[in-house]
Amino acid sequence: MSIFDASGHEQVVFCHDPESGLRAIIAVYSTALGPALGGTRFYPYASEEEALTDVLHLSEGMAYKNAIAGLDHGGGKAVIWGDPGVDKTEALLRAYGRFVESLGGRYVTACDVGTYVEDMDHVARETRHVSGRSPESGGAGDSSILTAFGVFQAMRAAAQHRWGAVDLAGRTVGVAGLGKVGRHLIPHLLEAGADVVACDVDPAAIGRTAANHPQVRLVADADELIASGIHIYAPCAMGGVLNESTLKTLDAEIVCGAANNQLAEPEVAVELERAGVLYCPDYVVNSGGVIQVADEYDGAFDFKRAERRTLGIFATTARILERAKGEGTTPVAAANAIAEERIAAVGRLQRLR
Ligand code: NAD
Known part of the structure; x- marks a missing residue:
């Protein structure tokens, strides 16, 4: 896919918060099945073009993953462009959370490479449209x-x-x-x-x-x-x-x-x-991971219910x-x-x- 070809996507949002140094891209591939769900990758991309290529690819993949998992969620994904070991701060994560909130629930975020449950706890202080939080903060924890x-x-x-x-x-x-x-x-x-x-x-x-x-x-x-x-x-x-x-x-x-x-x-x-x-x-x-994350977002997390849904992977694979x-x-x-x-x-x- 060319980096300029986001024509299959519903929405691509570039986020910049100079004060915290946040540079992020949120890509909503599809909301046909419901709010676009997919994690936030925090990664030191070589360029903004590389970050864009990755998020377009990943968000499309999430539409397929969520659809086949039987979830009422479309596909989305976000990338934060930076080195998580150096650039990740509470201020940056909260600025990111405000961008997620600005989409009004069209995109729901969670953990991915470079982000962890404690990061989603920070994001959750700015938006309801987040999952993958720690059990201490009412989330389901590690998926x-x-x-x-x-x-x-x-x-x-x-x-x-x-x-x-x-x-x-x-x-x-x-x-x-x-x-x-x-x-x-x-x-x-x-x-x-x-x-x-x-x-x-x-x-x-x-x-x-x-x-x-x-x-x-x-x-x-x-x-x-x-x-x-x-x-x-x-x-x-x-x-x-x-x-x-x-x-x-x-x-x-x-x-x-x-x-x-x-x-x-x-x-x-x-x-x-x-x-x-x-x-x-x-x-x-x-x-199974996104089934857990969706269960947490869609209602009070119930491990047994999420486990039963994950059991469905047997029938889907067959x-x-x-x-x-x-x-x-x-x-x-x-x-x-x-x-x-x-x-x-x-x-x-x-x-x-
Ligand atoms: P992790 O970082 O906890 O574990 C990955 C392990 O692989 C580490 O122990 C690492 O040392 C090892 N590793 C790295 N390179 C290796 C190599 N070349 N050969 C052998 N081992 C190597 O990650 P994880 O959460 O266990 O996820 C594993 C994979 O599953 C990732 O691709 C992840 O994207 C995918 N995944 C994870 C989840 C989840 O819920 N954790 C959900 C969906 C997909």
């Missing part, structure tokens, strides 16, 4: 527990599709990234009887896993992990990990993980299909994989089609209300 639960449900659906049973006992799952999501995913896998191989670049994450789950086999890096005879690959760290190079060494029959934007290029989805690898679209697999098989297309194409159909059908009803 990674339900994200990991959703990844596990998607994995079970993929196992049923590929092997005819949801059972993961005796399967080897490779988890790359033992951060907030990866660490919560491992107990689900072990409880299901899977063998787990894992890696992380952070020695502290490795040490924590070795102490808590000595049965997990730890390997040096993701390259070793994907070539170590795994049945399922669960990328739970950075994006772009599925590329031409990994395709050559990937052992797994299923890829199902939490990381956002796993495909280095959209064409990799087709390459995976050709190679006989069942790729579960990342934005479906990791939607439906996507079946449709892809039936239509001879990739799971990504099938997921996109289902999301677009819901936006077109339900969005029309929403406008009549």
